[in-house]
Amino acid sequence: MIEIEMCMKPDYDYLGAAVKKAAALFKKKEAATINAETFQQLLTPLKENLYNFIFKALNFSRDADDVFQETLLRAFKYRNSFKRKNPFKTWLFTIAHNEIKSYFNKNKKLPHTVNIDLEEQLNIVYDTETVVDAGYDQMVRDIYEVAQQLTPNQRRVFFLFYDQRFSIREISEITGLKEGNIKFILNQARKKIKKKLGVL
Amino acid sequence: MVDKIDKLDDQMISRFTRSVKYKIPEAVEERVTTALTKEKKGKTMGPVRSRVWFPLSVSAAAAAVIIAAIFIFQPFLNNRSEPVTPITEIKTEFELNDKNIKILWVQKKDFDLKLRK
Numbered sequence: 001m002i003e004i005e006m007c008m009k010p011d012y013d014y015l016g017a018a019v020k021k022a023a024a025l026f027k028k029k030e031a032a033t034i035n036a037e038t039f040q041q042l043l044t045p046l047k048e049n050l051y052n053f054i055f056k057a058l059n060f061s062r063d064a065d066d067v068f069q070e071t072l073l074r075a076f077k078y079r080n081s082f083k084r085k086n087p088f089k090t091w092l093f094t095i096a097h098n099e100i101k102s103y104f105n106k107n108k109k110l111p112h113t114v115n116i117d118l119e120e121q122l123n124i125v126y127d128t129e130t131v132v133d134a135g136y137d138q139m140v141r142d143i144y145e146v147a148q149q150l151t152p153n154q155r156r157v158f159f160l161f162y163d164q165r166f167s168i169r170e171i172s173e174i175t176g177l178k179e180g181n182i183k184f185i186l187n188q189a190r191k192k193i194k195k196k197l198g199v200l
Numbered sequence: 201m202v203d204k205i206d207k208l209d210d211q212m213i214s215r216f217t218r219s220v221k222y223k224i225p226e227a228v229e230e231r232v233t234t235a236l237t238k239e240k241k242g243k244t245m246g247p248v249r250s251r252v253w254f255p256l257s258v259s260a261a262a263a264a265v266i267i268a269a270i271f272i273f274q275p276f277l278n279n280r281s282e283p284v285t286p287i288t289e290i291k292t293e294f295e296l297n298d299k300n301i302k303i304l305w306v307q308k309k310d311f312d313l314k315l316r317k
Contacts, residue, residue, distance in 0.1 A: 036240050048221075048223065065228045068228060068232070069228070124220055139216055140217075143213060144220065159217070162213050163217045190210075193213060
């Protein structure tokens with residue numbers, strides 16, 4: 001006699017199990033998405049920093065307003081591509097960096113270095129520890145004068161490190177540059193600043 | 201040499217750099233808010249559509265599972281009406297009418313021949 005044993009149980013609710021599994025997958029997908037309110041909550045504390053980075057990276061050009069807007073729109077549009085395990089700030093500044101890069105690619109005829117009257121342009125804000133004197137202001141102007149003379153790529157690295165206080169590894173993620181290149185750029189900028197300040 | 205970072209100098213440079221700050225101009229804020237609102241409105245159709253399509257897709261998947269189950273289990277369901285029984289014996293009858301003899305040939309597992317008068 002040959003016996004056939006069936007592996008599917010007659011009383012098992014296969015339809016219900018399929019619906020439950022589909023619902024669980026849908027919930028998982030919903031948890032991975034960022035709605036508009038969550039996006040605003042994540043963005044609000046970083047908005048001013050983002051604007052400052054773009055404005056300085058574009059050498060105080062008013063085109064920074066457009067680049068800033070484009071950055072935020074793009075970030076909102078692709079907010080679900082943000083991987084929650086990484087910091088939101090790094091992801092946001094990567095988009096900003098790419099927008100600035102696109103801007104310079106579209107406007108190749110723009111001079112890389114710009115001479116701006118820093119005396120008028122710079123809005124220096126003093127914290128409680130600052131000894132306010134002409135020397136302090138002059139040092140700030142000297143540093144920004146050096147930053148003006150950097151290439152657009154170097155300027156972005158400079159402000160990401162010194163202004164936004166990203167680490168070398170984070171800057172590497174944002175810009176796609178190798179850490180060695182970033183350290184070289186910063187080292188060169190540091191030497192120029194020291195030379196300008198008369199420290200060397 | 202490039203690996204060396206003078207932390208004190210970096211801190212000072214950072215402090216000087218960060219002392220220059222700008223607020224986002226109001227006009228830019230308004231522009232950005234308007235643009236984001238437009239983008240949000242454009243996106244609100246998405247979730248509503250997915251709420252309509254999701255039950256449909258689940259129903260279609262469930263129907264597909266049922267149809268597949270019918271095709272898979274049909275042979276097993278059919279076979280239940282035809283149980284296979286083992287053959288335990290074979291009977292053969294011989295009649296010799298002129299001799300008035302009837303021979304019943306019964307074959308079992310051990311094939312013993314039994315005559316019946």
